[in-house]
Amino acid sequence: MARKKKEAENAFEKGVDAAGELLEDAEKVIERIVEKAKKPVEKLGKEIVEAVEEIEGVKKKTAKKSNRKDNENEAETSEKKTAKRGAGKSKLEELKEKAKALEGKLKESDKIDIKSKVTGEEEQRQDGLVPIEEYLKSSLHLGTRVITPDMRKFVYKRRADGLAVFNTNLIDDKMREAGDYLAQFAPEDIVVVCKREAGWKAARLFGNLFGIKTFTKKYPAGSLTNPNLDEFFEAELVVICDPWLDKNAMKDANDVKIKVMAICDTNNFTDKIDFFAIGNNKSAKSLGMFFYLLAKQYAEKRKLRIEVPGIEEFVDGWAEAQIPA
Secondary structure (H helix, E strand, O other): OHHHHHHHHHHHHHHHHHHHHHHHHHHHHHHHHHHOOOOOHHHHHHHHHHHHHHHHHHHHHHHHHHHHHHHHHHHHHHHHHHHHHHHHHHHHHHHHHHHHHHHHHHHHHOOOOHHHHHHOOOOOOOOOOOOHHHHHHHOOOEOOOOOOOOOHHHEEEEOOOOOEEEOHHHHHHHHHHHHHHHOOOOHHHEEEEEOOHHHHHHHHHHHHHHOOEEEEOOOOOOOOOOOOOOOOOOOOEEEEOOOOOOHHHHHHHHHOOOEEEEEEOOOOOOOOOOEEEEOOOOOHHHHHHHHHHHHHHHHHHOOOOOOOOOHHHHHOOOOHHHOOO
């Protein structure tokens, strides 16, 4: 009963809507009649009768369409319910298949070389200066959140925390080139400058090994450019650890046309530098790795009978209390 009552109410509402539309149609018809008011009364009356019959015909057609539509909607609803049941079953089967495929991918991911994902290479070279694990442990491959246009080509990707990641194969390439470049200069023609405290121990150890003049903490401005200073000296190559922090030494070297070699992080610019290696120049471990690799190559290429200490001597215990003056 309730259902029939609901259907009757719906039909009534539809009838009201249809009546409204018919009234609008009737107004239009009457307007046409008024326009023809000049015609003979008999003809006008005939047209009125025809207009009324036309309105009645529209009413009947509207009622038939409304009934037919209700029947069609009811049949369509039943068909949709059946179709939805079938679609639900097929969707469930589709989800099961996707779950199986995902499970297979997860199993495959267990076999992925995590090292290659961290460092940015699918194939790590086997003849590196040190095993790739040493680069990772020293964090030499980690840059900053800032990437300059000069350094963008050496960056593999960004980590989730925003830090840039160097391509470790390129780090290795540039370190080899750094060894070749440094070997062109005699120890007495080289000066090392490192203002960053994290690199003091490694820079001094490197300088002491080969008798290379080394400045930590502070570089005396003008030492390369002003012969009147007591600290004045001459050199052919200045090695700096950070082009920004060691900018005074780099400026002096540029002013007197002395070659500059640097280690550049992702936030450094490379203009006014003759040669640069790439890598993290912010931490004691990464700077220790840089000077260790530089020392190994310099001793080998210059054929110096000097025993280079292990990497731990360059990296561990870098606090100022343990750094010889």
